[in-house]
Amino acid sequence: MENAALLDVRAVHKGFAKADGAETVVLDGVDLTLKEGEIVGLLGRSGSGKSTLLRLIAGLSEPGGGSIRYMGRPVDGPPEGLAMVFQSFALFPWLTVLENVEIGLEAIGVPRDERRRRSLEAIDLIGLDGFESAYPRELSGGMRQRVGFARALVVHPNILLMDEPFSALDVLTAETLRTDFLDLWSEGQLPIKGVILVTHNIEEAVLMCDRILIFGSNPGRILREIRVDLPQPRARLDPDFRALVESIYVEMTARRPTEPASAARTERFPGSGIGSVLPRVSTNLLSGLMELVDAAPYNGEADLPVIASALHLEVDDLFPVAETLQMLRFAEFAGGDIKLSAEGRHFAKLDTDERKGLFAKHLLTYVPLAGHIRRVLDERHSQTAPWSRFADELEDYMSSDDAARSLRAVISWGRYAEAFAYDDDTMVFSLDNPGE
Ligand code: ADP
Ligand code: MG
Secondary structure, three states: OOOOOOEEEEEEEEEEEOOOOOEEEEEEEEEEEEOOOOEEEEEOOOOOOHHHHHHHHOOOOOOOEEEEEEOOEEOOOOOOOEEEEOOOOOOOOOOOHHHHHHHHHHOOOOOHHHHHHHHHHHHHHOOOOOOOOOOHHHOOHHHHHHHHHHHHHOOOOOEEEEEOOOOOOOHHHHHHHHHHHHHHHHOOOOOOOEEEEEEOOHHHHHHHOOEEEEEEOOOEEEEEEEEOOOOOOOOOOOHHHHHHHHHHHHHHHOOOOOOOHHHOOOOOOOOOOOOOOOOOOOHHHHHHHHHHHHOOOOOOEEEHHHHHHHHOOOHHHHHHHHHHHHHOOOEEEEOOEEEEOHHHHHHHHOOHHHHHHHHHHHHHHHOHHHHHHHHHHHHOOOOEEEHHHHHHHHOOOOOHHHHHHHHHHHHHHHHHHOOOEEEOOOOEEEOOOOOO
16 A cells, blocks of 8 residues: 555546536546655646645535545545645634644644644744744734644644645745745655645746646646656756746647637637636736837747746736737737737837827727727717626626626726726716826
């Protein structure tokens, strides 16, 4: 049994019922194994089903199909021996650090003395020594997250599940905590056997994981597994590290000919009827990225990992910006590169007013929802239309949340371009010039 998997996930399927009774598939055919001594990363963009998979593994929700086995036994409810660290840990503000950690053991009926002893041990291990009697409000974000780790470790779980545990921390704090965690793990000091780490940060995945499962969206599924053979501790500037980061960018931005047809309606851009979900991306970021890539040393074409680190953006921020530029035909985005079109390069050189004009032209031509709104307003005698006029229509294609998100996105772009106006108080679109 020595090499038996700690965890074995086979062909897992998960869907949620939509308002009309149809099913939205969130996970499709997911396989995953975790062996003793491994850190396995689940890397994917927001909405690709990573947290959903973690909840299934933790026994907090049931799969619609497939099987999940923990130490050889089917998971049917939260198994003992799994602990979770979340993005931001909900600490009890009225309890001290020590009490916040002890609470994890109280829940599983550990006697008082042992609770105290193990909690002090976990606190010590994770670098909170001296803060036992502090209250959460007295701690920095990084220290609070350490309490979250201590609370998970104190139960000596076989598997530690981590859902973007560093993403709410500032860059330096996150790096310190990652490094501390890896040091303890490499030295065999952590009372755990395996780790599953959910992240949308490519470098974090390469820094920490033995294997990385890359998730795709709509439906959430595993596109590829990447084994990371670099020895620990890993250096971000090591050429092999950079090459791996680069190849994952390529993987995550690849156009897939096999993309299922059913995804077309919710797929973000290709085809783009008004049924496409639009990302909330600010026009500041759009112009900022065009300016950056247009200028030297890039001169119109740049590597996404380079741009990401120049702008301190992670995939969840950067990919939507690059994809929006692509939708607007200001850039092409593939193979880990972004390349500005002639119009994109032209845009970068214009002054503010000229930019608005060019943006309006592209917005109304290439974003069907924007063109549609503009046509409806043009045709109406009042030249106005309520939010619900478009929201109802979009809800035929997408959830009401996605419809609202898409309308919010198109409103912010329309305002910038002065293509149409929207009044937040009355929730009415109009052709009033928002600039005047
Ligand atoms: P990730 O963690 O990768 O960002 P999630 O697992 O949170 O992704 O979500 C994946 C998809 O499943 C999203 O589109 C989300 O809206 C949907 N989803 C998650 N939970 C529910 C639920 N309880 N009901 C309906 N849809 C859900
Ligand atoms: Mg998540």
